[in-house]
Amino acid sequence: xxxxxxxxxxxxxxxxxxxxxxxxxxxxxxxxxxxxxxxxxxxxxxxxxxxxxxxxxxxxxxxxxxxxxxxxxxxxxxxxxxxxxxxxxxxxxxxxxxxxxxxxxxxxxxxxxxxxxxxxxxxxxxxxxxxxxxxxxxxxxxxxxxxxxxxxxxxxxxxxxxxxxxxxxxxxxxxxxxxxxxxxxxxxxxxxxxxxxxxxxxxxxxxxxxxxxxxxxxxxxxxxxxxxxxxxxxxxxxxxxxxxxxxxxxxxxxxxxxxxxxxxxxxxxxxxxxxxxxxxxxxxxxxxxxxxxxxxxxxxxxxxxxxxxxxxxxxxxxxxxxxxxxxxxxxxxxxxxxxxxxxxxxxxxxxxxxxxxxxxxxxxxxxxxxxxxxxxxxxxxxxxxxxxxxxxxxxxxxxxxxxxxxxxxxxxxxxxxxxxxxxxxxxxxxxxxxxxxxxxxxxxxxxxxxxxxxxxxxxxxxxxxxxxxxxxxxxxxx
Ligand code: ADP
Ligand code: MG
Numbered sequence: 007x008x009x010x011x012x013x014x015x016x017x018x019x020x021x022x023x024x025x026x027x028x029x030x031x032x033x034x035x036x037x038x039x040x041x042x043x044x045x046x047x048x049x050x051x052x053x054x055x056x057x058x059x060x061x062x063x064x065x066x067x068x069x070x071x072x073x074x075x076x077x078x079x080x081x082x083x084x085x086x087x088x089x090x091x092x093x094x095x096x097x098x099x100x101x102x103x104x105x106x107x108x109x110x111x112x113x114x115x116x117x118x119x120x121x122x123x124x125x126x127x128x129x130x131x132x133x134x135x136x137x138x139x140x141x142x143x144x145x146x147x148x149x150x151x152x153x154x155x156x157x158x159x160x161x162x163x164x165x166x167x168x169x170x171x172x173x174x175x176x177x178x179x180x181x182x183x184x185x186x187x188x189x190x191x192x193x194x195x196x197x198x199x200x201x202x203x204x205x206x207x208x209x210x211x212x213x214x215x216x217x218x219x220x221x222x223x224x225x226x227x228x229x230x231x232x233x234x235x236x237x238x239x240x241x242x243x244x245x246x247x248x249x250x251x252x253x254x255x256x257x258x259x260x261x262x263x264x265x266x267x268x269x270x271x272x273x274x275x276x277x278x279x280x281x282x283x284x285x286x287x288x289x290x291x292x293x294x295x296x297x298x299x300x301x302x303x304x305x306x307x308x309x310x311x312x313x314x315x316x317x318x319x320x321x322x323x324x325x326x327x328x329x330x331x332x333x334x335x336x337x338x339x340x341x342x343x344x345x346x347x348x349x350x351x352x353x354x355x356x357x358x359x360x361x362x363x364x365x366x367x368x369x370x371x372x373x374x375x376x377x378x379x380x381x382x383x384x385x386x387x388x389x390x391x392x393x394x395x396x397x398x399x400x401x402x403x404x405x406x407x408x409x410x411x412x413x414x415x416x417x418x419x420x421x422x423x424x425x426x427x428x429x430x431x432x433x434x435x436x437x438x439x440x441x442x443x444x445x446x447x448x449x450x451x452x453x454x455x456x457x458x459x460x461x462x463x464x465x466x467x468x469x470x471x472x473x474x475x476x477x478x479x480x481x482x483x484x
Contacts, residue, residue: 011041041086056269060261137207140210140212143218161305173202179276180271182279184306185308192248202244211243211246212244215249216252232262244276245276246278248279254290264292271301322353337434343429399477420453
């Protein structure tokens with residue numbers, strides 16, 4: 007019997023070899039061991055559930071052709087999947103399927119195969135990872151404590167906290183966080199990872215960005231280590247995949263991720279992903295993967311508003327033991343309007359000046375630092391000039407900008423002028439208010455926020471602001 011099934015399988019391999027390229031042949035067919043053949047059923051042993059699924063996804067026609075070619079039209083194939091490689095004392099634990107239905111996808115059936123305690127096994131623990139020593143690739147400096155909460159990130163943060171308390175148990179699985187550059191996605195997901203490591207030390211936590219994942223996968227593929235690769239991933243209790251959008255167009259990597267995702271999700275493991283856009287806008291992804299992304303909770307992080315930026319600045323400087331005057335913090339919160347990563351650069355540079363060069367942190371130093379980092383701030387432009395340019399542009403009188411008029415046709419130009427004063431001068435909010443008929447600093451903040459909101463909501467308005475901005479900048483560099 008042994009010999010017979012070996013011969014049958016060898017004949018099958020001859021047919022398969024003609025159908026697939028060498029690399030795939032070596033990866034997917036060589037590791038298969040023929041176990042037995044009874045009547046017209048050939049049973050083959052495959053090293054893992056994943057392996058089985060991959061064959062079923064990709065090679066059913068090839069396998070069919072081979073089995074039918076060797077055993078005749080009624081020939082069928084059964085899989086025996088190793089779910090625990092065992093050792094000398096304990097023989098490998100195996101699960102058979104598809105229980106006679108023949109070459110049909112039968113995923114998830116391992117729990118119904120009579121092995122009552124199968125769930126007790128980690129199916130792929132060939133090389134068991136130790137949660138205490140495994141490298142989680144987390145940066146310990148990211149935590150919930152130093153993640154400032156604001157309207158811009160409230161939902162994402164509380165979902166993150168819920169997941170950190172009960173990974174895999176809430177309905178937030180997967181948790182998909184999205185948002186533009188520097189809105190705090192990496193900070194937040196790393197905080198979740200760090201929190202779980204601290205409070206649930208038996209959990210295996212892994213943070214990878216898309217780039218690491220892809221490179222590891224390609225490396226494994228090249229070196230015929232796919233088994234090791236997925237054995238590793240399937241032992242993880244919390245998988246964080248950062249910047250998933252870059253998997254776009256990478257079909258094989260997506261394929262692998264899809265399988266890992268399914269396995270982890272099925273066994274109640276937590277998955278967290280980040281992306282620069284909502285799943286519906288991700289391009290170059292397989293539909294079935296996108297639909298998985300939407301299973302749990304999708305939450306966005308927005309650009310931080312002025313108050314949150316201010317809190318982030320204070321928070322960061324304080325944690326480094328440096329005091330920053332409010333007017334400097336306000337100036338930075340408004341002037342660095344690209345993203346928080348640039349802000350971090352500016353703050354680091356300020357700290358460098360303050361600690362190593364023993365300079366005092368004041369507006370002058372802040373301005374000097376900004377000059378080197380944010381090109382836009384090149385030189386000063388006066389409040390008068392801004393007010394005049396804006397008044398001309400909107401065809402309103404200069405005096406009305408400074409008066410207490412509350413008509414909409416005046417209010418909007420006035421707010422725009424305030425916005426540019428904050429952006430292009432070093433005046434504090436209070437001083438800007440002074441220049442607009444003695445308004446207080448909260449009125450100025452309100453103006454700045456309104457302008458930003460309107461720019462987001464109304465593209466015509468945004469164009470006007472951009473146009474004005476060009477006029478003002480021309481003056482600055484001349
Ligand atoms: P993303 O991954 O969304 O591009 P990051 O998480 O890398 O953004 O954030 C960029 C920088 O801004 C990091 O230094 C991060 O610590 C900081 N940051 C972002 N959001 C917050 C926040 N809410 N509180 C504190 N720091 C933040
Ligand atoms: Mg990031």
